[in-house]
Amino acid sequence: ADLNWDAVKGYLARCQNGAASGSENEGGFSYRPNESKAGVVTNEQGIAVFRSYGTMTYAGLLSLIYANVDRTDSRVRSAVDWASRHWTLEENPGMGQEGRYYFYNILAKALAASGRTELTVPDRKQPLAWRRELAEKLVALQKPADEAGQGFWINDAGRWQEADPVLVTCYVILALQAAQ
Secondary structure: OOOOHHHHHHHHHHHEOOHHHOOOOOOOEOOEOOEOOOOEEEOOOOOEEEOOOHHHHHHHHHHHHHOOOOOOOHHHHHHHHHHHHOOOOOOEOOOEOOOHHHHHHHHHHHHHHHOOOOEOOOOOOOOEOHHHHHHHHHHHHOEOOOOOOOOEOOOOOOHHHOOOHHHHHHHHHHHHHHHO
16 A cells, blocks of 8 residues: 555654643653543643553554654654653553553554663663563463463453453463564
């Protein structure tokens, strides 16, 4: 397919929060230019800003990479910076437990595609080996095997169908594959 990559990059630019959005949101992405599933906040100038959150920031980073935006470009660096400042595997940043397993999936795909093996995370003395940390977290979250000997993953916060163990287990397998 012959895609209009300039239009793709323009759309992504409208989804990515800039400096005017405030330090909490800068570099992160919202769901689309006029909506964030994480809500709206007011910046220091009193302007409403769509909040950045984990799944969309990693999806935005992956989209920039797929659109052949250079990894040294300020848009990519800004998204990686947001991800580093909000690093956690305890939740989907900005969304709590909602969409947590899709978050793990897209995080792994985006960081693998970016070619990064480590992230510099504030308050950590050593660079973060994200692949290992993610794999350890996912193994720890697996539910015990049932009578048939099948272990699985499930999100108690079932938004976006994450109460379905088949879907959530697929997200985990894809995340582990990308982190491999």
